[in-house]
Amino acid sequence: xxxxDMYSMIDNEPxxxxxxxxxxxxxxxxxxxxxxxxxxxxxxxxxKIRGALSVIGDIVKSDRNVKKIVAASAGNYGLxxxxxxxxxxxxxxxxxxxxxxxxxxxxxxxxxxxxxxIGKDFDDAKLxxxxxxxxxxxxxxxxxxxxxxxxxxxxxxxxxVDSEFDYVFVPIGNGSLISGIGKAIKDKNKCTxxxxxxxxxxxxxxxxxxxxxxENQTADTIADGxxxxxxxxxxxxxxxxxxxxxLLVEEKLLMRSMKSFIDHxxxxxxxxxxxxLAGFFEYRDKFPDLSKICFVITGSLVDPRxxxxxxxxxxxx
Numbered sequence: 001x002x003x004x005d006m007y008s009m010i011d012n013e014p015x016x017x018x019x020x021x022x023x024x025x026x027x028x029x030x031x032x033x034x035x036x037x038x039x040x041x042x043x044x045x046x047x048k049i050r051g052a053l054s055v056i057g058d059i060v061k062s063d064r065n066v067k068k069i070v071a072a073s074a075g076n077y078g079l080x081x082x083x084x085x086x087x088x089x090x091x092x093x094x095x096x097x098x099x100x101x102x103x104x105x106x107x108x109x110x111x112x113x114x115x116x117x118i119g120k121d122f123d124d125a126k127l128x129x130x131x132x133x134x135x136x137x138x139x140x141x142x143x144x145x146x147x148x149x150x151x152x153x154x155x156x157x158x159x160x161v162d163s164e165f166d167y168v169f170v171p172i173g174n175g176s177l178i179s180g181i182g183k184a185i186k187d188k189n190k191c192t193x194x195x196x197x198x199x200x201x202x203x204x205x206x207x208x209x210x211x212x213x214x215e216n217q218t219a220d221t222i223a224d225g226x227x228x229x230x231x232x233x234x235x236x237x238x239x240x241x242x243x244x245x246x247l248l249v250e251e252k253l254l255m256r257s258m259k260s261f262i263d264h265x266x267x268x269x270x271x272x273x274x275x276x277l278a279g280f281f282e283y284r285d286k287f288p289d290l291s292k293i294c295f296v297i298t299g300s301l302v303d304p305r306x307x308x309x310x311x312x313x314x315x316x317x
Contacts, residue, residue: 001058003151009057010050010155015042017159020294025264029317030280033292037160039299040269044079044107046225046299047177051152052080053087055141058148060088067091070140072129074122074173074224075104076299077143082113093138095129097121101224101303121219123229144174144232153180156296161188166291169276171298172196172205172246173226175235181296182242196239196246197279199223199254199271206248208236221251222306225272225299245286253278253316258302260315268310273297281316 001009010016019038027034039047059066068091071081078094085092092113096105100117108115116132119125126142133140143149153176160168161184168185170178182194198206199221207214208231219229254271257278261267276295280287287293302310 001054001061005061006054006057006148006151007155009053010152013053016155018042018156020160020163023265023295026260026277029264030284031289032280032287033290035163035165035292035294036265037156037294037296039156040273040297044076044083045301046076046080047153047156047296048076048080049083050155051146051149051176052077052084054148054152055146056081056084056088056090059090059139066139068093068138070129070133070138071095071143072122072126073143074227075101075108075301076225078113079104079108079111081141082108082111085113086111093132095119095125095132097125101301102305103301103303107301121229122224122227123219142232144176144235146176149176150180150238153177154184157181157184160294161185161192163294164189164292165192165294167193167195167287168294168296169195169197169279170296171223171226171272171275172198172239173228173272174232175205175239177296177298179235179238179242182239186242193244194242195279196243197249197275198246199226199251199275200248201251202227202229203248204228204231205236206246208233209239209243209246221271222254223271223275225270226275247279247283249275249279249282253282255306255310256313256316257281258310259313260317262310263315264317267297268300268302269297270299270302273299277316
C-alpha cells in the first residue's frame with residue numbers, strides 16, 4: 001500500500017477529520033488564541049488508531065498471510081493495533097508494563113487481543129515482546145519504526161495546516177506523532193512552529209533531541225504515553241527535521257493541568273495530552289500574547305486510579 005492509499009483509507013473513516021475548536025476560557029485566561037485538536041475523539045480515544053489502520057491495512061494489502069501480530073505498548077498503541085487487527089481478523093498479542101493503565105488494558109482485552117503484563121516500564125515490556133516474537137516466529141510491530149504510524153500522524157497535520165497556527169504543541173513519546181504532524185505542516189507552511197513537549201520524569205527524548213547522553217535515565221512519569229527510557233534513534237533523527245523547539249515540562253504540573261482542563265473546558269484528558277497546557281503555562285513568556293496556538297489532545301483514557309487525586313488538585317489557572 002502506498003502513502004496515498006494510506007491517506008485515503010484514513011480520510012474515509014467516519015470519524016475524520018477529528019474536531020478542532022477554540023478553547024475560549026483557556027484563551028481568555030492565558031491571553032492567547034488556543035485551539036484544541038481532539039484526537040481523543042476516535043474509536044479508541046487516541047490518535048494511534050490512524051497509524052494502526054495504516055500499518056495493518058498495508059499488511060493485509062500486501063497479502064503477507066500474517067495470522068498473528070505481536071506489539072508492545074504503554075496502552076494506546078496496543079489498543080489501536082488490537083482494534084485494527086480485530087477489523088482485519090488478525091490475532092494479536094500485546095505486551096504492556098505490569099502497572100499499565102487499567103482502562104487501556106481492559107479495552108485491549110475487549111478488542112480480542114491477548115495481553116501479557118510484564119516489566120517495570122514500557123521498554124522492559126518491549127524487550128520481552130521482541131523475544132517472544134523471535135521465539136514464536138511472529139511479526140513484531142515496533143511503533144517508532146513503522147512508516148505507517150508516521151503517515152497516520154501526518155494526516156493530523158493535514159487537517160490543521162490550513163488554520164495557519166503560529167505554534168502547534170505536540171507531546172513527544174517515541175516521536176512518530178510529532179514528526180508526522182511536523183512534516184505535514186512544514187511541507188505547506190514553514191511559518192508554523194512545531195513545539196515538542198517531554199515530561200521531566202522521562203527526559204530521554206529531550207536529551208536525545210538535544211544531542212545529550214540519555215543513558216541510565218528513568219521513565220517514572222504519570223504520562224504513560226510519553227514514558228520512554230530508550231529512544232528509537234531513527235525516530236529521534238526524523239523528529240529533528242521538523243521540530244522548532246522542545247520543552248522539558250515539570251512533572252508536578254501535569255495533574256494540575258488535567259484539573260484545569262476539567263475546570264475550564266469540561267474535558268478529562270490523559271496526562272500525555274495535558275502536557276500541552278502545562279508546557280504553555282510553564283514557558284508562557286516564550287510565546288507572544290494573542291499567539292494562535294494548537295494543542296494536540298492525544299488521548300482521554302485516564303487511569304481510574306488517578307481520578308480522585310486529579311479532582312483534589314488545584315488547577316494551573
